Amino acid sequence: MDLAIETVKLTKHYGKKVGCTDICLRVSRGQIFGFLGPNGAGKSTLVKILMGLLFPTSGEARLLGKPLGDKKIRRKIGFLPENFRYHDWLTCRQLLEFHASLYGMSNADKKRHIPRVINKVGLTGRENQKICTYSKGMQQRAGLACALLPDPELLFLDEPTSALDPLGRRDVRNILVDLRASGKTIFLNSHLLSEVEMICDTVAFISKGTVIRQGNLDELRSAEIIVEMRFKGMNEQIRNALSSIASSFTIEGDTVIASVSREEDIPLLAEVVIQCGGSLYELNRKRSSLEEMFISMVREGDNNAGHY
Numbered sequence: 170m171d172l173a174i175e176t177v178k179l180t181k182h183y184g185k186k187v188g189c190t191d192i193c194l195r196v197s198r199g200q201i202f203g204f205l206g207p208n209g210a211g212k213s214t215l216v217k218i219l220m221g222l223l224f225p226t227s228g229e230a231r232l233l234g235k236p237l238g239d240k241k242i243r244r245k246i247g248f249l250p251e252n253f254r255y256h257d258w259l260t261c262r263q264l265l266e267f268h269a270s271l272y273g274m275s276n277a278d279k280k281r282h283i284p285r286v287i288n289k290v291g292l293t294g295r296e297n298q299k300i301c302t303y304s305k306g307m308q309q310r311a312g313l314a315c316a317l318l319p320d321p322e323l324l325f326l327d328e329p330t331s332a333l334d335p336l337g338r339r340d341v342r343n344i345l346v347d348l349r350a351s352g353k354t355i356f357l358n359s360h361l362l363s364e365v366e367m368i369c370d371t372v373a374f375i376s377k378g379t380v381i382r383q384g385n386l387d388e389l390r391s392a393e394i395i396v397e398m399r400f401k402g403m404n405e406q407i408r409n410a411l412s413s414i415a416s417s418f419t420i421e422g423d424t425v426i427a428s429v430s431r432e433e434d435i436p437l438l439a440e441v442v443i444q445c446g447g448s449l450y451e452l453n454r455k456r457s458s459l460e461e462m463f464i465s466m467v468r469e470g471d472n473n474a475g476h477y
């Protein structure tokens with residue numbers, strides 16, 4: 170398989186603190202890959218290692234088939250960091266010229282690529298304005314323009330739409346989908362799960378520094394069965410029975426949402442409610458959303474308490 174990203178047991182310790190542990194990822198070329206996890210899970214640590222901003226404590230990684238740090242490969246990679254902050258005394262065009270020089274672009278390439286990326290991120294007509302006069306959303310667009318400048322084979326985006334309004338988010342989604350259509354690979358770090366769900370092909374979930382699941386998004390979604398039940402008469406017995414059948418469940422008023430791994434567990438849920446004295450009014454199987462999967466996986470991760 171032609172891999173854009175491969176990591177083998179990548180580990181980072183900050184002194185005694187664990188940033189990430191034994192991360193093994195395989196991302197094929199031409200995909201949008203979503204890297205998901207709660208705050209402090211280790212997402213930025215991994216991105217920083219892959220971008221050469223941090224050295225791993227142990228483990229290995231390859232980007233576009235070459236070990237980390239390969240200079241030729243760096244020119245084929247674009248990066249939008251989470252906490253973007255640019256030289257606000259520069260105009261957007263000057264900022265892009267500066268980044269183009271860092272990428273070692275020729276003058277001819279600068280002339281070709283700078284207007285291309287300004288147009289791509291929707292800043293045409295505003296490119297000679299100073300960054301300090303830009304709104305946060307415009308600054309994020311300028312950051313994305315910097316990341317797109319080398320026409321990258323591989324693009325790392327850390328929360329790329331955090332400052333954008335819904336229209337801006339849609340613009341960025343369209344840009345990413347276009348890039349995938351032209352064979353580029355995108356590594357997307359985002360908390361906006363509905364957005365990830367719309368565009369990602371594969372995802373990995375990280376919790377407490379460890380990848381707890383990864384794979385094709387549709388396959389992962391169909392492996393998880395979500396059942397919504399509405400019943401009256403919740404009691405301790407029902408609660409215990411539910412926790413022995415479901416990998417996780419939440420209770421809101423008369424509604425219980427349970428996550429199970431086998432179809433055979435669905436009738437069991439109904440049985441225990443009735444046998445333990447509950448009155449069942451409704452039971453529906455739901456297609457699990459990425460948000461539900463995320464919550465249930467993070468809860469599972471908490472139950473199998475990690476190294477913290």
Ligand SMILES: Nc1ncnc2c1ncn2[C@@H]1O[C@H](COP(=O)(O)OP(=O)(O)OP(=O)(O)O)[C@@H](O)[C@H]1O
Binds near residue numbers: 183206209210213214
């Ligand atoms: N420079 C550092 N020194 C010590 N610990 C750190 C450092 N940077 C990160 N950590 C710790 O490493 C763990 C992973 O942090 P990281 O920033 O990678 O998480 P994250 O998933 O990107 O979080 P968020 O979604 O909040 O950005 C956390 O426990 C964090 O406190």
